[in-house]
Amino acid sequence: MPKALFCYFSGTGNSADAAYSIASRLKTFGYSPFFLPISHNTPSPSGLFDLIVFVFPVYACALPHIVQRFFKKLPDGRHSKTAVISTNGEVDIKRTIPGYEGVCLLQAESLLKRKHYDVFFMDTVGYPHNITNFVNTPTEEERGGIINLAQEKLTSISNKIARFEEHRKRYPLWARIGSTIFGILYSALGRRMIGKLYIADHNCNACGKCARYCPAEAIRIKGRKPRWDFNCEGCERCINICPAHAIQTSLARGLILIGTAVGALIPFLFIPAQIPQWFLSKGIHPIFFISICVILYFILHLGLFYISDKILFLLERIPLIQRIFEFSHTKKFRRYLAPNFNRNLEEQNYGR
16 A cells, blocks of 8 residues: 655644645545654654655745755655645635745745655645734635635645646746745744734633644743743744633734834934945945845844843733733634644644
8 A cells, every 4th residue: 555644734724634635535546644743843754655745834925934944854855756735825715815825835846856855746725814913814604615615626636646647836937036035034034023922811821722732832831921932933823722812912012013123223324424435435335235234233123122022021910011912903803723623733742
């Protein structure tokens, strides 16, 4: 019986559902499926497989940082037949606002080919979006319609994979450039800031579920409250999995983040004109000076935000200030977990 390995990373279960759905269909073609969920400490797969399928979500039009790290430590693929599937967030099936995979699949293909994996199939599947920290998730009716379409496409994908049918997607140059820049900024900065916008409100009962199941191990319980560090992947699991719906996006923290970004600009407004003139007099291209300023700006911004975060954590222990920071637009937002999420989570003991 041929063996198929499914390696997947999943925040709220969309990619896990896609992986299990494809595996179920491949069973009818005689495949025996094996599963390897990707987390912060997932070891590289071992053994020989007739087929390897990688499934993961799209983050900011790019490959999730945690998946990039996993791909880079993979063993030599020995030209194993490999399929790559991404899942992206659909907003509203009625208004047809589709997700977009950007350069996610191309990044995966490039990294896997360096490891000598024979990538013969690449495609993307739309699922209900889970970005609860910014946008309300689809209604139950909308979710049902999106998931039904996803299952139809997964059936087609499974049949093509079983036949080893070649399939790749092509993207215009402008889309590649834009998606690459967006993805780099998100991986370097955006995902790290997302966790720092979270706050556990007064409904938190310190159950620890958010920390226990964080795939990036980016949450610690301190003072009976979860605290997010800078390793957040932005997978949205914590805000959607909390049984008390206690995790919110703090608007006050968001304003402070914007304030540190603006504050980091202030020193550059007072740069003496002699400094750029000196660079020009030495024949150094202006872009070099601009690059130095950009790097210094980001260092200063991160420094200010780091200090602010430490101060805020102490201030949030004061009940009145805590209530101010709990003010959030996400309190009335729906939470989203994919079908069978809890079952798959417990079966795989995800990330542990």
